[in-house]
Amino acid sequence: xxxxxxxxxxxxxxxxxxxxxxxxxxxxxxxxxxxxxxxxxxxxxxxxxxxxxxxxxxxxxxxxxxxxxxxxxxxxxxxxxxxxxxxxxxxxxxxxxxxxxxxxxxxxxxxxxxxxxxxxxxxxxxxxxxxxxxxxxxxxxxxxxxxxxxxxxxxxxxxxxxxxxxxxxxxxxxxxxxxxxxxxxxxxxxxxxxxxxxxxxxxxxxxxxxxxxxxxxxxxxxxxxxxxxxxxxxxxxxxxxxxxxxxxxxxxxxxxxxxxxxxxxxxxxxxxxxxxxxxxxxxxxxxxxxxxxxxxxxxxxxxxxxxxxxxxxxxxxxxxxxxxxxxxxxxxxxxxxxxxxxxxxxx
Ligand code: 13P
Numbered sequence: 001x002x003x004x005x006x007x008x009x010x011x012x013x014x015x016x017x018x019x020x021x022x023x024x025x026x027x028x029x030x031x032x033x034x035x036x037x038x039x040x041x042x043x044x045x046x047x048x049x050x051x052x053x054x055x056x057x058x059x060x061x062x063x064x065x066x067x068x069x070x071x072x073x074x075x076x077x078x079x080x081x082x083x084x085x086x087x088x089x090x091x092x093x094x095x096x097x098x099x100x101x102x103x104x105x106x107x108x109x110x111x112x113x114x115x116x117x118x119x120x121x122x123x124x125x126x127x128x129x130x131x132x133x134x135x136x137x138x139x140x141x142x143x144x145x146x147x148x149x150x151x152x153x154x155x156x157x158x159x160x161x162x163x164x165x166x167x168x169x170x171x172x173x174x175x176x177x178x179x180x181x182x183x184x185x186x187x188x189x190x191x192x193x194x195x196x197x198x199x200x201x202x203x204x205x206x207x208x209x210x211x212x213x214x215x216x217x218x219x220x221x222x223x224x225x226x227x228x229x230x231x232x233x234x235x236x237x238x239x240x241x242x243x244x245x246x247x248x249x250x251x252x253x254x255x256x257x258x259x260x261x262x263x264x265x266x267x268x269x270x271x272x273x274x275x276x277x278x279x280x281x282x283x284x285x286x287x288x289x290x291x292x293x294x295x296x297x298x299x300x301x302x303x304x305x306x307x308x309x310x311x312x313x314x315x316x317x318x319x320x321x322x323x324x325x326x327x328x329x330x331x332x333x334x335x336x337x338x339x340x341x342x343x344x345x346x347x
Pocket of ligand 1: 179
């Protein structure tokens with residue numbers, strides 16, 4: 001029996017409260033270091049902490065950010081005032097979350113595919129993170145599209161792991177965010193993306209059912225249905241919205257309270273415009289549809305901050321602005337005029 005099922009259902013609902021979404025700030029040390037390197041920012045435990053604290057405490061961000069996904073390093077850190085960062089978030093009314101998988105590793109027997117690891121010892125790690133204040137978790141599976149991929153073996157191994165993770169999360173009292181990411185890399189068409197995303201989401205739903213995951217106490221974090229990055233024919237915003245909503249309707253049970261997209265390398269404004277378009281499409285739309293963006297929320301803030309103390313407020317302002325725009329997009333009220341006078345981060 002899952003513990004605190006009603007608490008988990010309330011947490012899942014709070015994460016997709018009207019006008020709010022999630023800030024994914026769970027980059028590994030090596031990924032964040034690469035992003036810092038591009039801007040010439042020195043990556044140290046201290047600079048990563050300062051950056052995360054800048055994002056978490058941005059004025060007004062809590063009006064649009066319901067939860068933050070942290071990395072293991074961050075959840076153990078204290079803010080500049082000596083308060084543990086999960087407590088800093090909770091005091092602002094933001095729900096602390098944790099990235100719990102241990103990464104995508106080469107899938108044995110396949111060339112160019114990965115399996116996400118982290119099930120061994122997961123029960124104990126969940127307990128520890130819950131003790132530190134985490135109330136939800138994230139596990140990302142990665143599916144690549146080529147003419148021959150994904151293989152059935154890759155899909156089935158990854159959805160099985162996702163469902164085992166989700167069941168363990170709920171047994172430990174944390175809301176699982178189930179993230180099957182179909183990558184944008186490649187020259188495939190939007191139709192091919194829809195076909196693969198549909199197959200993967202269908203397999204995810206079946207695996208969740210088999211592992212007896214409570215759909216009411218979880219969130220799904222999928223990709224949008226888009227053209228491959230290198231496809232010559234790039235689908236328009238309305239085409240992406242139509243294909244994405246059609247695919248979700250066909251494969252995601254109505255019992256799931258919320259769908260929160262990842263941004264996956266889309267430019268920040270496009271990620272906002274597409275989310276808005278999906279929420280403006282005629283129904284039915286049985287779940288809340290919102291965001292759990294990493295780069296699409298952070299890129300402009302990172303650029304504005306640039307690792308300099310004197311830019312701290314500029315960085316916070318950039319984060320708050322993108323959070324406000326995406327909060328509006330999550331209820332279909334975003335307009336381009338909200339961007340007036342603002343720079344867009346390079347995609
Ligand atoms: P992006 O929005 O940058 O894709 O990151 C979201 C995320 O959490 C990926 O796991």
